[in-house]
Amino acid sequence: DRPSSGEVIVDGVNIEALSDRQLARWRNEHIGYVFQSFNLIPVLTAFENVELPLLLTRLGKTERREHVRTALRLVGLEDRVEHYPRQLSGGQEQRVAIARAIVTDPTLLLADEPTGDLDAHSAEEIMTLLSRLNKEFGKSIVVVTHDPRAAHHANKIRHLDKGVLLEEGAVSVS
Numbered sequence: 001d002r003p004s005s006g007e008v009i010v011d012g013v014n015i016e017a018l019s020d021r022q023l024a025r026w027r028n029e030h031i032g033y034v035f036q037s038f039n040l041i042p043v044l045t046a047f048e049n050v051e052l053p054l055l056l057t058r059l060g061k062t063e064r065r066e067h068v069r070t071a072l073r074l075v076g077l078e079d080r081v082e083h084y085p086r087q088l089s090g091g092q093e094q095r096v097a098i099a100r101a102i103v104t105d106p107t108l109l110l111a112d113e114p115t116g117d118l119d120a121h122s123a124e125e126i127m128t129l130l131s132r133l134n135k136e137f138g139k140s141i142v143v144v145t146h147d148p149r150a151a152h153h154a155n156k157i158r159h160l161d162k163g164v165l166l167e168e169g170a171v172s173v174s
Contacts, residue, residue, distance in 0.1 A: 011107065028056050032101030032139075036113035038093045040085040040100075046072065047081040050099045057104065071099035075129060091122030098129060102139070109133065109141045115150045127153040 008015050010030065018026055040049045050071055054064040072078050075095040085093055094114060101109055111130065115123035131153050133139045143150060151157055159166045 025056075028053060029104060030106050030108060032104065032106040032109045034094070034097055034101045034109060034111040034114045036116040038085070038090075038097045038117070040093055040096060042085050045082050045084055046077060046088065046096045046099075049085070049096055050103050053100060053104050067103050067105075068099075071103040072096075074102065074133075075099045089122070090118050091125055094118060094122070094126050095129065098126070098133075102133065107140060109139050111141060111143045113145055113147075114143060115145065115147055120149070123147070123150065 003016060013026070015023060015026060041052075044052075047068055050068045051064055054067055057064075059067065069078065069081075072081055075098050077092060077095050077099065080088060080092060080096075083092075085096070088096065094117075098109075098114075101111075109130070114130065115126055118126060127150050130141055130143065134141050134155070143154065145151055156168065158168065
């Protein structure tokens with residue numbers, strides 16, 4: 001979507017000025033997406049699911065494989081590369097989804113309820129992994145959540161109430 005007003009400038013690039021094609025490429029190169037429902041393709045292995053965003057780049061097969069192996073190693077799933085989603089636990093599926101989100105080495109990760117479909121233990125592992133990606137690899141991460149345990153991992157917390165972004169620390173009581 002395009003903003004209805006104003007500008008969106010990221011790393012000095014006014015993304016509003018980009019064509020749809022340029023914007024799609026920019027998003028693929030600079031933003032990784034993590035969804036509550038994982039959005040893995042059931043007929044693809046973990047390796048193939050992680051490789052998908054790289055198919056839209058100019059990387060050769062050898063480079064793609066190297067990037068995929070690195071991403072799967074970072075999330076602790078180097079031993080599950082040939083497993084299909086149905087052969088993985090929910091926590092493992094979410095880690096595959098995170099590997100897919102980071103395989104292009106984006107500067108920003110957007111995570112929509114990344115712990116919503118997980119048990120408490122798996123949710124804690126996922127939030128610890130996201131915190132590690134922030135601290136050790138400098139990834140900026142925006143997590144949208146209703147889970148206070150997930151929010152506890154954040155460096156900053158912002159509240160959205162009826163479409164309005166509240167001041168830092170403010171919470172609507174209505």
